[in-house]
Amino acid sequence: MMKGRVHKYARDNIDTDVIIPGPYLKIMDHNELAKHAMEGIDREFVKKVKKGDFILAGRNFGCGSSREHAPIALSYAGISAVLALSFARIFYRNAVDGAYLLPIEIGEDAYNGIEDGDELEIDIERNEVRNISKGKVYAMRPFPPLIKRIVDAGGLFNYTPE
Amino acid sequence: MCGMTITEKILARASNRERVTAGDVVFASVDKVMVHDVSGPGVMMVLRELERKGKRVERVWDPDRVWIAEDHFVPAVDKIAAENIITLERMSERFGIKKHFRYGLGQYGICHTLSHEEAMVLPGEVYVGGDSHTNTTGALGCFATGMGHTDIAYVLIHGKIWFRVPETLLFRLEGHIPPYIMAKDIILKIIGDNGTDVANYKAMQFAGSAVAEMPMDERFTLTNMTTEAGAKNGIIEPDERTIAYVKERTDRPFKALKGDDDAEYEEVFTYEVDELEPIVAKPYSPANIAYARELNSVEIDRAYIGSCTGAKYTDLLEAARILKGRKAKVRLEVLPASQSIYMKALKDGLLSIFLEAGAVIGPPTCGACCGAHMGVLAKDEVCVSTTNRNFPGRMGHVESKTYLASPKVVAASAVTGRITDPRDVADG
Numbered sequence: 398m399m400k401g402r403v404h405k406y407a408r409d410n411i412d413t414d415v416i417i418p419g420p421y422l423k424i425m426d427h428n429e430l431a432k433h434a435m436e437g438i439d440r441e442f443v444k445k446v447k448k449g450d451f452i453l454a455g456r457n458f459g460c461g462s463s464r465e466h467a468p469i470a471l472s473y474a475g476i477s478a479v480l481a482l483s484f485a486r487i488f489y490r491n492a493v494d495g496a497y498l499l500p501i502e503i504g505e506d507a508y509n510g511i512e513d514g515d516e517l518e519i520d521i522e523r524n525e526v527r528n529i530s531k532g533k534v535y536a537m538r539p540f541p542p543l544i545k546r547i548v549d550a551g552g553l554f555n556y557t558p559e
Numbered sequence: 560m561c562g563m564t565i566t567e568k569i570l571a572r573a574s575n576r577e578r579v580t581a582g583d584v585v586f587a588s589v590d591k592v593m594v595h596d597v598s599g600p601g602v603m604m605v606l607r608e609l610e611r612k613g614k615r616v617e618r619v620w621d622p623d624r625v626w627i628a629e630d631h632f633v634p635a636v637d638k639i640a641a642e643n644i645i646t647l648e649r650m651s652e653r654f655g656i657k658k659h660f661r662y663g664l665g666q667y668g669i670c671h672t673l674s675h676e677e678a679m680v681l682p683g684e685v686y687v688g689g690d691s692h693t694n695t696t697g698a699l700g701c702f703a704t705g706m707g708h709t710d711i712a713y714v715l716i717h718g719k720i721w722f723r724v725p726e727t728l729l730f731r732l733e734g735h736i737p738p739y740i741m742a743k744d745i746i747l748k749i750i751g752d753n754g755t756d757v758a759n760y761k762a763m764q765f766a767g768s769a770v771a772e773m774p775m776d777e778r779f780t781l782t783n784m785t786t787e788a789g790a791k792n793g794i795i796e797p798d799e800r801t802i803a804y805v806k807e808r809t810d811r812p813f814k815a816l817k818g819d820d821d822a823e824y825e826e827v828f829t830y831e832v833d834e835l836e837p838i839v840a841k842p843y844s845p846a847n848i849a850y851a852r853e854l855n856s857v858e859i860d861r862a863y864i865g866s867c868t869g870a871k872y873t874d875l876l877e878a879a880r881i882l883k884g885r886k887a888k889v890r891l892e893v894l895p896a897s898q899s900i901y902m903k904a905l906k907d908g909l910l911s912i913f914l915e916a917g918a919v920i921g922p923p924t925c926g927a928c929c930g931a932h933m934g935v936l937a938k939d940e941v942c943v944s945t946t947n948r949n950f951p952g953r954m955g956h957v958e959s960k961t962y963l964a965s966p967k968v969v970a971a972s973a974v975t976g977r978i979t980d981p982r983d984v985a986d987g
């Protein structure tokens with residue numbers, strides 16, 4: 398069970414260049430990368446984010462480059478899950494295979510109903526997103542079976558294919 | 560039961576199955592894997608982490624299937640970039656990787672250009688690269704897709720990785736390509752019409768008479784920008800031109816595959832290319848398209864001819880045709896995508912055309928395409944560019960503006976200082 402506050406960016410196509418701008422790609426230090434998370438969209442982000450927090454966004458979150466720096470920067474900045482209407486494929490697999498954070502697909506109801514600063518609880522066993530601040534419960538899209546097994550194993554390197 | 564697409568056939572072969580269908584999850588063997596100066600050091604970081612947990616990686620599964628490019632931050636832009644290059648040197652030494660293209664040591668260049676120029680990847684293969692535009696190489700008729708460095712590290716050790724077999728969207732490009740149109744206009748039109756996530760998790764396949772008449776360089780522009788439509792892979796079934804292109808470059812055997820006649824496509828889109836007009840994508844999305852002529856009042860500060868999308872030999876040639884005997888009105892930067900393209904452009908006189916037009920010529924590098932160096936943009940600067948992305952900050956300051964266009968449009972715009980349809984400058 399994960400619990401935290403949500404940082405809402407009500408827009409689609411939040412790309413990897415705004416999550417972690419290109420010039421930082423040469424940086425391999427995870428904590429250093431974290432200092433620049435979301436710099437292209439919100440310079441205050443790293444100041445307000447707390448460990449375990451969530452990001453909420455629209456469609457195609459993480460589109461653009463294959464830079465694993467994107468989920469790394471968010472994860473080391475404290476983000477434990479991103480809730481979005483949909484994800485770009487490489488961001489999704491990087492997040493899961495590297496076990497940096499959980500990409501949670503939600504529906505329009507949750508996207509519209511959850512506001513910036515709300516406190517949420519995410520339960521990936523029951524596939525629920527609970528908005529504690531507003532007393533509402535939303536369904537999340539269950540992980541496909543393989544993804545769930547990799548998540549449960551703690552990343553691709555800990556997962557043994559059957 | 561219907562047949563398989565080329566993507567399904569390759570993944571079936573690689574996962575030792577009779578057949579696979581879109582939606583299946585397979586662990587497939589990988590034929591080739593690539594890292595560059597961003598993803599290579601990332602991979603080494605993953606390996607170090609494994610080592611810290613007591614699992615030292617002594618060898619990669621097959622060093623002859625791994626190759627390395629130096630492209631993003633080369634020539635080393637600063638101390639960190641220089642260290643990353645040394646990390647790559649150590650990586651190839653430690654694992655016995657022979658195909659390492661080092662800058663300043665003969666042939667080198669942008670990974671997605673070398674992949675086909677040097678026949679690093681062959682038709683029918685499964686190819687994964689630590690870069691999102693790995694899709695480019697699919698124009699050879701292989702399954703080519705980009706991944707992050709954890710996945711690439713996994714492939715280096717195990718030679719396998721999981722894939723969800725993608726549905727295929729088929730784009731039929733029919734008719735003949737008018738002389739002022741390039742593959743860039745076509746792919747921008749497709750992305751503009753259908754959105755930057757139309758192909759999310761899916762394959763984008765191109766076919767039709769217009770594809771058949773395209774030189775390979777142009778086909779690579781189509782598959783390159785499938786990434787901007789979210790695609791897992793872009794692919795074109797190999798034809799005689801593909802086979803000839805590969806055979807000119809290697810003696811290694813390969814088995815070209817094609818889809819079945821009764822293969823199932825999730826959706827078929829048809830474009831008549833005769834009717835197309837030069838297209839430009841405005842800031843801040845490759846889908847934000849307009850006709851070049853509609854943007855004729857947009858004044859530009861820079862014209863950039865570079866990247867894996869727009870600095871192949873054909874791109875330079877088409878730009879040079881327009882620039883010949885003319886002067887650029889705005890700063891013009893030309894960065895050939897590889898050393899061999901650079902040399903061919905030198906021998907064929909293209910470089911003098913650029914220099915006489917007033918351009919600065921840079922070394923092969925990703926350069927400003929990813930905002931790294933070599934012509935990055937200042938606040939409010941406006942650039943028309945042959946690259947593939949124009950997100951905020953992509954080529955420099957978050958408030959700079961990049962317009963994506965074909966090499967012809969970029970060259971014509973350099974001449975007038977405004978976004979210009981190549982037909983509106985003579986010989987365009």
Ligand code: SF4
Nearest residue numbers: 692866867925928929
């Ligand atoms: S040229 Fe640009 S798009 Fe191509 S690999 Fe380099 S950074 Fe990526």
